[in-house]
Amino acid sequence: MREIVLDTETTGFEPGAGDRIVEIGAVELFNHLPTGRTYHQYINPERAMPQEAFAVHGLGDDFLRDKPRFAEVGRAFLDFIGTDSILVIHNAAFDMKFLNAELGWAQMPLIAMERALDTVAMARKKFPGSPASLDALCRRFGIDNSARTLHGALLDAEILAEVYLELIGGRQPGFGLNIDPVSAQNTETASDWRPRPRPVPLPSRLTEAEIEAHAAFVAKLGEAAIWNR
Template sequence: MRELVMDTETTGFKPEEGDRLVEIGAVELWNHVPTGKTYHQYINPMRDMPEDAFKVHGLSEEFLSDKPVFKDVAQDFLDFIGNDRLVIHNAAFDMKFLNAELGWLNRPPLPMSQALDTLAIARKKFPGSPASLDALCRRFGIDNSNRVLHGALLDSEILAEVYLELIGGRQPDFALKADQNQKVDVSSGEEWRPQRRQNPLPSRLTEEEAAAHAKFIAELGDGAIWNKA
């Protein structure tokens, strides 16, 4: 199952008043394992940035002035997400902005059913407790020390770890920040799937433990399921 853990940054809170997207970040998961494939795009909002925007995002009008406008990246973004699930913290906010941008281009909106809201999951799982991304990082012991400013791709990477904790706990091989040389090669265009280890891990059983186990199974008798061919 393919999922995209996603975050956006905006100039404000109300697209109906002219606020726009300035950044989109997404991390691809397959069966809850990161593939190493990401989407990241800065966007020129074609409007004045609020005075406090730099304090929140670290983005300025000067920095965004040479970035593409949304209409120039819309198709690439839609091609990346396809019809797969979008995992978003406070999904209503991000979907509102994405659909506003799509609407201004006369494109069909993304269905809300495509989004999975981790904020709603957290509030249901921990009623009455803080459910912000930072609060959930503290709860699950996830390092978010690099989150000095809000950034869409960094927040997506952090949210991916939070999401996995919310649905049952991190897997040992869940490593979004793996060595760059070990990232999956997706240049062939073939969809990546997690594979079995090429070399199985060696058994940690001692000879004594293996012998004791075999003796125990033998004592269960021929009717035991472990003794049936």
């Protein structure tokens, strides 16, 4: 199973008011393990960066001026996330709103909301009444987020991947310990795996005295005993 842990940074809160995406970061998981594949892109928002957004992201007009526009990188982003991978997003409605606005403006295919898995909703369901921010969940699970002095899309996606794995019960919730996250894409999937018999059976741990005692006990039960069938 392929999942993409995703984060965006934006100039504000509403694409309808002219706000745009300035950064996308994504991390690939396969069977709940990072494969090492990531996607990271700074984007020229084609508008001035508001001061309050600069304070959060540290991305200014001078830095973003020579970066590509979304229309120039949108296809590469869609290729990375694929057509059926689950998108793991913290506060999914926000990021999906901006991604689909940008895709619509670029006349590219939109992303179905059904593909998004919201970790905020997961956290609130698992820990009702507790804070569900990314920083709060890092504190809860003991995840180091000390490098998160500013919001950065790729760093936040990497941290969110760790949080997500804790929310679903830790790494390898399906106990697919035999699966390599990279090679598994070209071989068998977790659902294909089946236990195989040992090439050499384990030796019995029963002593001779225990075997004799069991035989004597069964003999007392008569020929109808299940061990005699």
